[in-house]
């Protein structure tokens with residue numbers, strides 16, 4: 001039996017078999033960068049107008065002669081003198097010797113000239129070349145997930161290809177004769193397959209190839225056969241069959257066949273009977289079958305491990321401090337991760353007990369968005385206590 005932090009350490013000590021590939025930038029969405037990226041040119045690459053207006057070469061009168069126009073992307077450098085101007089559109093290049101751009105609404109236009117109502121300051125409404133980034137500046141670091149906002153910034157950089165981590169291959173199977181699939185007719189005493197969907201919901205957004213291998217009856221030969229496939233995967237995840245029953249074959253096979261057990265139970269609740277083993281380059285997560293136990297192990301151990309296997313540098317779970325708005329029960333024997341409804345109130349995170357914390361109960365996960373940590377030496381806590389919270393859905 002390992003403590004939570006020890007188990008995390010064991011997982012972080014596994015040496016992973018990272019592979020990389022180069023992909024076109026428009027295929028890099030949601031992949032993890034495997035290189036540092038530097039700008040190829042300054043941003044903006046030349047002086048540009050911030051508004052629709054007139055680029056002027058300042059003189060001491062208020063009247064300027066219009067000598068032409070510049071639209072975005074037009075590279076001609078209009079040759080204009082003091083007292084002259086050209087019309088420029090927002091984002092248009094401003095001629096090198098112009099001093100400022102005056103907004104169209106701030107001038108009166110008459111035939112071929114404009115009249116200013118006041119003298120403009122030098123440099124106004126001109127975005128300078130390199131003001132955002134100069135050439136050869138580090139703008140994206142290796143290990144960054146190219147997510148919703150990082151990816152557009154990568155496109156903005158004008159790169160054609162980037163080096164990313166290859167997607168780890170994850171196999172998943174569930175065990176249990178009693179498991180029905182959602183959509184099957186209800187049968188008394190049976191349960192509906194939840195764990196397959198917990199896994200897909202919590203890992204599906206990551207750059208990993210997830211293969212569902214199916215549901216297996218509690219049959220030693222069948223389960224031994226699917227576990228043997230571990231050499232085809234980077235990570236193999238099973239659900240159920242890791243406690244003490246005589247049909248708990250995942251645990252039996254991992255222990256008795258040729259697998260290297262690296263974790264056998266962790267001192268957390270719910271979900272203590274986690275078993276982690278290694279076979280060649282594959283890490284096998286034998287997860288307990290109760291959905292609440294499965295989800296807790298997934299959030300605490302598997303999710304960070306998968307993020308890391310995808311090449312994501314910030315792979316650890318975030319922990320925030322917050323206040324209990326209701327009391328919470330736990331026992332002094334294990335680190336409890338109580339499910340919680342987490343909100344921001346008066347600018348700080350607070351947590352509410354959703355009701356039952358029993359491992360065999362799951363429906364209240366419907367409204368839960370975080371786990372509250374209750375220390376093994378402290379036990380239950382009163383309303384108002386300050387606790388560590390692991391947010392699961394964005395706060």
Ligand SMILES: Nc1nc2c(c(=O)[nH]1)N[C@H]1C(S)=C(S)[C@@H](COP(=O)(O)OP(=O)(O)OC[C@H]3O[C@@H](n4cnc5c(N)ncnc54)[C@H](O)[C@@H]3O)O[C@H]1N2
Pocket residue numbers: 174175176178179191192193194195196239240241242243244245248270271272273287288289290291293359
């Ligand atoms: N004698 C002991 N019994 C148990 C112990 C123990 O130490 N000694 N530990 C208990 C703890 S703690 C847990 S947690 C569970 C873990 O059990 P298993 O991992 O062996 O899981 P199963 O028995 O296969 O299933 C438990 C429960 O979950 C339901 N289930 C299973 N798979 C799914 C799924 N894919 N979707 C939805 N529900 C699922 C299954 O029907 C059972 O009801 O063991 C305790 N027992």
Ligand code: MOO
Pocket residue numbers: 268269270271272273288290293359360
């Ligand atoms: O550790 Mo188990 O998940 O409580 O019931």
